[in-house]
Amino acid sequence: MCAANSMLIASELKSSYSFQTPQSWLEVLVDFPGSPNTENWEEKLFIYSVPSDLSIQPGDILSVPFGSQVVGGIAIRFVKSLPENLTEDRIKEVEDVVTSGFFPPTYWELLNRVAKYYYTDLITVIRVALPPGLLGKSQRRIRLKSESIPNGAENFCNHSAQEIIALLKSQSRGDYSAQHIYSKVRNAQRGLRDLIKRGWVESYLEPPQTIRPKHSKAITLIIDNFPPDLTDKQREVIEVLRRRGGELWFNDLLQISKISSSVAENLAKKGYVVIEQREKLRFLSQPQALKDTAKKLSPSQTEALNKIQETTQYSQILLHGVTGSGKTEVYIQAIAPLLEKGQSALVLVPEIGLTPQLTDRFRARFGNKVCVYHSELSDGERYDTWRQMLTGEPQIVIGTRSAIFAPLPKLGLIILDEEHDSSFKQTQLIPTYHARQVARWRCELENCPLVLGSATPSLETWVNIQENTKHAYYLSLPERIHSRPLPPVEIVDMRRELQLGNRSIFSRSLQDALHNLVEQKKQGILFINRRGHSTFVSCRSCGYVVECPHCDVSLSYHYTHDGATELLRCHYCNHNQLHPRNCPECGSPYFKFFGSGTQKVTQELTEMFPNLKWLRFDSDTTRTKDAHRTLLNQFTKGEADVLVGTQMLTKGLDIANVTLVGVVAADGLLYHSDYRAAERAFGTLAQVAGRAGRGEDPGKVIIQTYSPEHPVIQAVRHHNYQGFLEMELPQRESLNYPPYGKLILIRLSGIDGVEVQHTAEILADRCIEMLGSMGEVLGPAPAQIMRVARRYRWQILLKFDALSESLLKNLQDLKNSCPASVKMAIDVDPMSID
Incomplete structure (x- = not known):
């Protein structure tokens, strides 16, 4: 077993096929212990063989042997031959399939498109798509299902299966790691497969230590009538449980009934209720929304709604509505029939600050079918929300850019509200994807419509809708609801x-x-x-401007309230320092704050x-x-x-x-x-x-x-x-800038400014050779802010008419030739080139 080739999955790969032939090699993204800060995730790809009795599809979560451990992994792709430096005798078998269908077929194809288009290795895209920590140090565990085993039936199992049952029964929770079972039971693999097929044990992947399922006490009523031996407090508890459907979280019951825990525990001793630990999913806590009903629509809203609802296949729909024209109400009424048909919807907004108001409106109409997914949730909330999406229940996910990867298996509609907003573009980390572009691919793969809503549509969307007559529609909401005027x-x-x-x-x-x-x-x-308070601080005597020691920018003055500490802060690297009383250059006490x-x-x-x-x-x-x-x-x-x-x-x-x-x-x-x-x-x-x-x-x-x-x-x-x-x-057209031309921005950065400049000049020459007559190269040139966080920055802009396969390959070769000390990032369709 060795690190495998990290080339991307071929676009024609269909995750629906699986291999069951004697010789099947599978590339697996292995979740092995190591530094969580490792950037080279390609080193986590390993080749395994597939047992003849296992059916595996790309995207399945597996348990695989790794060294002396059994760890989790993701099935990446099948390969027809082994690398030259790898022989069959060094390859280990996949142990088992822990979760099948974790990545729906179209979802897997989506990740491949993102990786290819944005020049990013597939593993990095997977890391971005999954909730934090899911690919950490997780482990496969085995849990006993005692209620499923008929009395004495275990005596008819094979010997290893009997030993596993006995081992699990010896533990109070009936739950052990697979690694522990393998160390204690001979031929444990055979026994586990037998028990799993019978449904007597279940195999699951325990999340990383940083993200564990949350468990809380739950109380369940198991009688229908009021027994005569109840105290008044106990009768009150049973009455509350009956009114609430027969079960409640234990703490909720105590709060509602205002009783001590001993009252409920005595009921459990009598056999009238059951108190047990259950997993409690963590969702973003939100205030109870007042129930709301559908609003009466204006004629233009009605026309827009009808068009969206009659569009059941892939199409791009631009909903161009002036501010206050009621776009959100159209969204809500377009989603309602989808939920009734068992489908889900994804609503993206550009800023986290928009989610509270929008979520409240959706929850007032759809209740607990609405969940929120964005980066400010805790890791546990993101993990549990992700798992809730995988259930396949019809639901609405509202989130920011990263929610475009929400794994909704029955997706009927995607909506990008304020689609023009630059916040939909990832700029700080790779891949530098744009949620609008990814949404187009996803809707195409899911064969569902994409609604792009805005009062000021992006020029790319406007031109795309006007020129694409086959799968594009323009809908207008030209006036505010109730005919209210736009403000002068x-x-x-x-x-x-x-x-x-x-x-x-x-x-x-x-x-x-x-x-x-x-x-x-x-x-x-x-x-x-x-x-902040002011954009920069300058000495009125000598003109000295206080600058960041790590970046080529001035420091901004921050003063929150009377008596607060006066601070100077860099808005690029977050460097802070006290505001000096005297000019560091000439000693003058006269400073002036410029800008607001x-x-x-x-x-x-x-x-x-x-x-x-x-x-x-x-x-x-x-x-x-x-x-x-x-x-x-x-x-x-x-x-x-x-x-x-x-x-x-x-x-x-x-x-x-x-x-x-x-x-x-x-x-x-x-x-x-x-x-x-x-x-x-x-x-x-x-x-x-x-x-x-x-x-x-x-x-x-x-x-x-x-x-x-x-x-x-x-x-x-x-x-x-x-x-x-x-x-x-x-x-834009005269200069061949988007939406008419394509751009790729190559960003280079490093500690040594001379080396970065020299590298940029070499790569720019190679870009000129590479593009030829296909386009033009602008640069190299220093970034507008040349130094940020002590790193010097240069950039090269490629401008051309269309993205070609040959250009993709050449750019990847260019990236591989960059010196290790100079970081190179490829930004496809950049939102800013300053």
């Missing part, structure tokens, strides 16, 4: 404010609007593109509007679990007049009492050295403007800018998405 947008020229002597970050118009909020008992939202962040805005609010209550909503204030829900609940209940935040509050918030939206500094969105800057700015401003006036009262939007004549600002002012398209698309 006022553009304030901050140059004029300065000329008139207003040096505040709030224009006179925004000040007046904020004053009116309290009087009118309404609420407002203030959007600022940066968290969320903290600066709230500080100014407190000084100018002492009666105005505010809440801050950014990544600094939402780090803790459930912080998103807590802050939004406080604001919705009217505990604050103004919500101050960053990008988080531009998406999906639907709060009826918000009548004012203020954009404090729009210019921070407009000027970036990135071809998507205009699209990103328009989408952000249009989305945040759409938070106003969603209730009975009309809304108002005030955008402060030093560039009021900018085309993006003018398009937002008139809510003119079509006008923005007519301006932006010709520029």
Whole structure:
């Protein structure tokens, strides 16, 4: 047995076939003990032979021998021949199939597509798809099922099976690791197979030590009538159990009945109830949602719903609805009939902060059929939620980017809400997948529709829908529900404010609007593109700027409240240091804070509007679990007049009492050295403007800018998405940028800046040879921020018309030739190139 070739599973591989011939070699991803930080997961692929009496499919979870242990593994693929350095006598047999169908056939194909398209080894994709820890140090265990064994029947089993039963009975829980059984019983493999076939024992893979099933006491009523020997307290317990269906969690019973545990335990001694340990699945705790019924739809909503419901096969559907047009209600009513047919639905949102409001609406309609899956759940919650999906019960999964890999076996619909949002693209880790692209593949494989909802669709989606006439539909919701008007947008020229002597970050118009909020008992939202207090700190005497020692960026000033420690923080590597009292360069005590962040805005609010209550909503204030829900609940209940935040509050918030939206500094969105800057700015401003006036009262939007004549600002002012398209698309087409051309960004980084630059120059020359007339190479060039976390960064941009098989192979060879000291990452379809 040795490490096997790590090439990807061929795309034509169908997981439905299995080998039962005498010679079948199987590549297995082995869950063997080792460093959890190992990056080279290819080294965990090993070859095993398949016993003739086992039927195995790729994706099955197996138990395999590894050294002196029996460990878990995943069946990866069958191979027809052995590597040259491996002989048959060194190959061990697969022990058993622990779980079959863990990866549905189409799911396995999906992982292969992701690996191939994003230049990532399959094992890394599997790690991303599975919940954390599932491929850790798990072990196969055997559990006795005493109730399934007829009296005396074990005497007719083979000798090894009898020994296994006796061994399991000697343990109070009747549960041992397979490794322990193999060490105690001769020919244990034969005995176990016999017992498993009879259903007298069960084999399961125990999760890693960091993620264990949670067990709690449960109490079950086993009598129908009230026996005469009951005390009043015991009678009350039985009555509660009868009203609750005959069983409850033990702690819930104690809380409801307000009794001591001894009352229930005495009932168990009398044989009237059974108290036992049971597994209790961990799900995200959520408040009870008020029941809701389907809303009456507008004509355009009805037309959109009918089209979605009549589309039962793979198609892409763009639901283009202005903010407040009722897209969520269309989603909900489209999903309802799917659940009745036994199918499931997957709803993706760009930010974790959006899940509370959306989840509450879905749970009000569908109850406990809704579950949440995202990265802020605990490992145990993610593990149990994952297992719940595998049951095949019709359900709705709401989650962020990673939920696209949720293993729903009967998928009837995928919805990407706010599909234009860049948060759907993974940028920090590999694979650098885009959830929208993966959703397309998954819907194609599952043969179900994909709904892409947005008020400001991405240009890729817009062009794709317009050009793809066979499997694409455009649905429009052109007006808000109840015909409410879109809020008027006022553009304030901050140059004029300065000329008139207003040096505040709030224009006179925004000040007046904020004053009116309290009087009118309404609420407002203030959007600022940066968290923190100020964007940088500079000495007014010598001009020295305090910079991060690890990155080529200035430090931002953070000051949360009066009396708090004044900190300087890097928003790239999270370096922190105390704010110096004197300039490190010239000793001057005069520092000036430039720019504004969320903290600066709230500080100014407190000084100018002492009666105005505010809440801050950014990544600094939402780090803790459930912080998103807590802050939004406080604001919705009217505990604050103004919500101050960053990008988080531009998406999906639907709060009826918000009548004012203020954009404090729009210019921070407009000027970036990135071809998507205009699209990103328009989408952000249009989305945040759409938070106003969603209730009975009309809304108002005030955008402060030093560039009021900018085309993006003018398009937002008139809510003119079509006008923005007519301006932006010709520029993209002339330069062959997406959606018309394809991009691949090669990122290089390392500790030695000279070596990184030299490597980039060599690889750029190879890229020019590789592409030839197929496209063009831009670079190499240093990244806009050249050094982050002490690593120097260079990049190469490849621009071409279509992705070809030859280009895929050449890029993989390029990656393999990169020096070990220089890290190379391939970002397909990058969202940013600055």
